[in-house]
Amino acid sequence: MKMSKVYKANIWGREGCRTSRSSLAKGVSRTITTMDSNRLSLKAGSLPLLLLLVSNLLLCKSAASLPVCPSGAANCQVSLRDLFDRAVILSHYIHNLSSEMFNEFDKRYAQGKGFFTKTINSCHTSSLPTPDDKEQAQQTKHEDLLNLVLTVLRSWNDPLYHLVAEMRGLQEAPDTILSRAIEIEEQNKQLLEGMEKIVGQVQPGVKENEVYSVWSGLPSLQIADEDSRLFAFYNLLHCLRRDSNKIDNYLKLLKCRLIYNNNC
Amino acid sequence: MKENVASTFVFILLLFLNTNLLNGQSPPGKPEIFKCRSPEKETFTCWWKPGTDGGLPTNYTLTYHKEGETEIYECPDYKTGGPNSCYFNKKHTSIWTIYVIVINATNQMGSSASDPRYVDVTYIVEPNPPVNLTLEVKQPKDHKMYLWIKWFPPTLVDSRTGWLILQYEIRLKPEKAAEWETHFAGQQTQFKILSLYPGQKYVVQVRCKPDHGFWSKWGPESSIQIPNDFTMKDAVWIFVAVLSAVIGLIMVWVVALKGYSMVTCILPPVPGPKIKGFDTHLLEKGKSEELLSALGCQDFPPSSDCEDLLVEFLEVIDSEDQQLMPAHSKKYPSQGVKHTHLDLDSDSGQGSCDSPSLLSEKCEEPWANPFPFHTSEGIEKPESPETNGTPTWEPQSTGLEGKMPYFHAGGSKSAWLLPQPPKQHNPRSSYHNISDVCKLAMGTAGGSCTLVDKTDTHALKSSKTTETGGEEKAGEQREVESSHSQTDPDTAWLLPQEETPFISAKLLDYVEIHKINKDGALSLLPKQKETSNQTETPSTPETSKEYAKVSRVMDNHLLVLVQGPCPQNLALFEEPATGAPSSLQQNQAEKDLASFTASPSNCKLQMGGLDYLDPACFKHSFQG
Numbered sequence A: 001m002k003m004s005k006v007y008k009a010n011i012w013g014r015e016g017c018r019t020s021r022s023s024l025a026k027g028v029s030r031t032i033t034t035m036d037s038n039r040l041s042l043k044a045g046s047l048p049l050l051l052l053l054v055s056n057l058l059l060c061k062s063a064a065s066l067p068v069c070p071s072g073a074a075n076c077q078v079s080l081r082d083l084f085d086r087a088v089i090l091s092h093y094i095h096n097l098s099s100e101m102f103n104e105f106d107k108r109y110a111q112g113k114g115f116f117t118k119t120i121n122s123c124h125t126s127s128l129p130t131p132d133d134k135e136q137a138q139q140t141k142h143e144d145l146l147n148l149v150l151t152v153l154r155s156w157n158d159p160l161y162h163l164v165a166e167m168r169g170l171q172e173a174p175d176t177i178l179s180r181a182i183e184i185e186e187q188n189k190q191l192l193e194g195m196e197k198i199v200g201q202v203q204p205g206v207k208e209n210e211v212y213s214v215w216s217g218l219p220s221l222q223i224a225d226e227d228s229r230l231f232a233f234y235n236l237l238h239c240l241r242r243d244s245n246k247i248d249n250y251l252k253l254l255k256c257r258l259i260y261n262n263n264c
Numbered sequence B: 001m002k003e004n005v006a007s008t009f010v011f012i013l014l015l016f017l018n019t020n021l022l023n024g025q026s027p028p029g030k031p032e033i034f035k036c037r038s039p040e041k042e043t044f045t046c047w048w049k050p051g052t053d054g055g056l057p058t059n060y061t062l063t064y065h066k067e068g069e070t071e072i073y074e075c076p077d078y079k080t081g082g083p084n085s086c087y088f089n090k091k092h093t094s095i096w097t098i099y100v101i102v103i104n105a106t107n108q109m110g111s112s113a114s115d116p117r118y119v120d121v122t123y124i125v126e127p128n129p130p131v132n133l134t135l136e137v138k139q140p141k142d143h144k145m146y147l148w149i150k151w152f153p154p155t156l157v158d159s160r161t162g163w164l165i166l167q168y169e170i171r172l173k174p175e176k177a178a179e180w181e182t183h184f185a186g187q188q189t190q191f192k193i194l195s196l197y198p199g200q201k202y203v204v205q206v207r208c209k210p211d212h213g214f215w216s217k218w219g220p221e222s223s224i225q226i227p228n229d230f231t232m233k234d235a236v237w238i239f240v241a242v243l244s245a246v247i248g249l250i251m252v253w254v255v256a257l258k259g260y261s262m263v264t265c266i267l268p269p270v271p272g273p274k275i276k277g278f279d280t281h282l283l284e285k286g287k288s289e290e291l292l293s294a295l296g297c298q299d300f301p302p303s304s305d306c307e308d309l310l311v312e313f314l315e316v317i318d319s320e321d322q323q324l325m326p327a328h329s330k331k332y333p334s335q336g337v338k339h340t341h342l343d344l345d346s347d348s349g350q351g352s353c354d355s356p357s358l359l360s361e362k363c364e365e366p367w368a369n370p371f372p373f374h375t376s377e378g379i380e381k382p383e384s385p386e387t388n389g390t391p392t393w394e395p396q397s398t399g400l401e402g403k404m405p406y407f408h409a410g411g412s413k414s415a416w417l418l419p420q421p422p423k424q425h426n427p428r429s430s431y432h433n434i435s436d437v438c439k440l441a442m443g444t445a446g447g448s449c450t451l452v453d454k455t456d457t458h459a460l461k462s463s464k465t466t467e468t469g470g471e472e473k474a475g476e477q478r479e480v481e482s483s484h485s486q487t488d489p490d491t492a493w494l495l496p497q498e499e500t501p502f503i504s505a506k507l508l509d510y511v512e513i514h515k516i517n518k519d520g521a522l523s524l525l526p527k528q529k530e531t532s533n534q535t536e537t538p539s540t541p542e543t544s545k546e547y548a549k550v551s552r553v554m555d556n557h558l559l560v561l562v563q564g565p566c567p568q569n570l571a572l573f574e575e576p577a578t579g580a581p582s583s584l585q586q587n588q589a590e591k592d593l594a595s596f597t598a599s600p601s602n603c604k605l606q607m608g609g610l611d612y613l614d615p616a617c618f619k620h621s622f623q624g
Helices: A001-009 A018-039 A044-064 A080-109 A134-139 A142-155 A157-168 A175-202 A226-257 B001-021 B233-259 B257-264 B282-285 B288-295 B328-329 B383-388 B434-445 B454-467 B529-536 B586-594 B617-622
Strands: B031-038 B045-051 B060-065 B073-074 B086-088 B098-106 B112-113 B115-118 B131-138 B148-154 B166-174 B181-188 B190-193 B201-210 B222-225 B509-518 B522-526 B547-555 B556-563
Touching: A080 A175, A080 A226, A134 A226, A142 A175, A142 A226, A157 A175, A157 A226, A157 B148, A175 A226, B031 B115, B045 B060, B045 B115, B131 B201, B131 B222, B131 B454, B148 B166, B148 B201, B181 B190, B233 B257
Parallel strands: none
Antiparallel strands: B031 B045, B045 B086, B060 B073, B060 B098, B098 B112, B098 B115, B131 B148, B148 B190, B166 B181, B166 B201, B201 B222, B509 B522, B547 B556
16 A cells, blocks of 8 residues: 555654654544544555554564664664663662662651651652552553653652752751752753653654642741751652652563563 | 449459459550561561460451551451461552551450551562572583573562562572672673682572662572583693602702702802911911911901900100000009000000001990000190190091081980099009090190080080180081180089199190090000001091090080091090089089990991090990
């Protein structure tokens, strides 16, 4: 078919999988809408188109490991595998930092104060529909999972910024905690960028709404009472540790699923 | 009536309770949850420790509620985890959620609850050890052999889907060794070990760790025997090594038997030095004097025994022809002086610049014999010193810095000369020390003797310069001068008591200070005048030996020595003294002299030039 020839040529073309897939997706969506309108009748040309789309997706995945582009090229495409590798490294690193930061803060400021008992149900991202165990995560579609990751990352932009700002004013904040906070803020931005690239590759052309959870804990970070203020920090660090673990776990799942086909 | 019932009821209740207490029964103690673990981040188990059971059968229940929920649940499985445990299966496990868990212990008497434990499964992951550890020794052709270790991840962990990423660590050791060799293997499930000892049996273990969790326990040991790595090449080398060792031994044996002749064949002996007229046998037997006489050398070297060099007394002659002669030493044998060594009679008594320094460096022996300073009538030379006020011994101004003879008298006020007992004074051969000499000299010639005070060097210098009328004296030169001006305000008599006319101010001749004995007598030897004239070269201080002449005594404790016209070494004897020198009284000076103690350093006399006398030489002489 004429259409199929066009698409086939585009898979290995310069543009790579992204544009071919996006155009294929457009074609399929058009087919589907026409299918819907006609409901039960399948157009004759839609089936091969569908087959083509599926094969494209499958082939594109393997072709997604195209060689990494040389640096400096303008419209270069880093392969999905490399993007995921990088994203996983970042998320792993961020969680390590948050964990260490939390432990240090706990050791230094929160001993014997029973803070942990009060942190129940206090994270601003707990309302997000994130999967809570392996089965749920495996049943979530990768696009949704990716979007969830993006949402969580975006929800942390603001709190991280304020965390760093307020921590500078924290009495006798050890350098290690502050430096880690600064590092996490920076790496979070990078991870967000990388995720957006990944989403751009995996879900090209889909423009999702920028959803994120609003954080309203700033006043509690600036409260006069020292103990309450410390608890506000403690709580924020606890939530950060948890969410960074979530993101890390989801990305590793996605990487094994999308790149290695569940055969890590 | 009612009151009676109530009180009896209470009484019975109390009785009942008391009887139970007497039986030892009580409500259970508080249990405690001590561990919660998840092996794969999908299920978890909690274990608790019961408290006292109160003597009654106690029932334990676990209740919990989750973060964000209000409902309280009970433990779904008490069995799987063993006794006193609760196992939460996949259905009941939520990750990233806090569980609030409480144990209730109940018995007949009552119940007690543990403290609530907050558990988040995310942070309690500890997997089981890896399984199916296999070992294999691989020996590729022409390559070193290695140990190939392979294992599998623990069964429950799902690493394929990426839910839990594991990292591994292996350790191995030879069976009998004490320390393990650990290697980190990352995420791979195999490993190669290259550094192996052949012929040993190795044991290997492996463990794993999730990406954010705890290390597992070490897996079961697996052992393997490494075969001996013995190739033909090795055999050849061993054979060669053994052969060469045998040959080496044979050669050594041959050499040992016929060594000398072979050696002389290869390396002819080097001829020894031969000196004409030198009898080596004489040297071996040796009286050195015989040997040296064979060589045509007189009076050289002095014997090693310091005491042998002791000259009992010195004659100071005031005429030019007169010399300081120790010729009278034989008249005073009471001191036990051995003077056989010194053939001083042949010595005309005149000081000689070339005379060897008689003060050996080993002069730490006590000076058994007094070191008399014998002055004869001849030592009267009032005129010339007085007129010019300068001693005949010119100090050397150049090149002598650091070569000034001086005493290191350890900070104590001690003179290196002790007053001689008066009874030994004798017109012809009396024992005097320098101070005596000085005194005598001063008495006759109006000069003064001073022992130069170390601390007063500058003062002395200046005074000296003034006294000597502008003689050039370079910085650190200290001199013992005999200034012949009686009106010198700085001068003081060192030794007082007797004045003998023997010492003349005309200390024009050179005296070699031979020794100073423990009594403080200065043993001087006349210098050879002839040789001194011949060798008088102002420009070579090192080659000639210098002997100091006591020119005068200053300030009761400064002995100003003047160097002879010969070589430029200036003998300067100084003594550290506290207090202003000028204020010393005679008695004080005596005390100073009497209490001389020298620092225990070695004599630094140089054979080539008498730079200074180190009081250490005289240490023993002056003790007490």
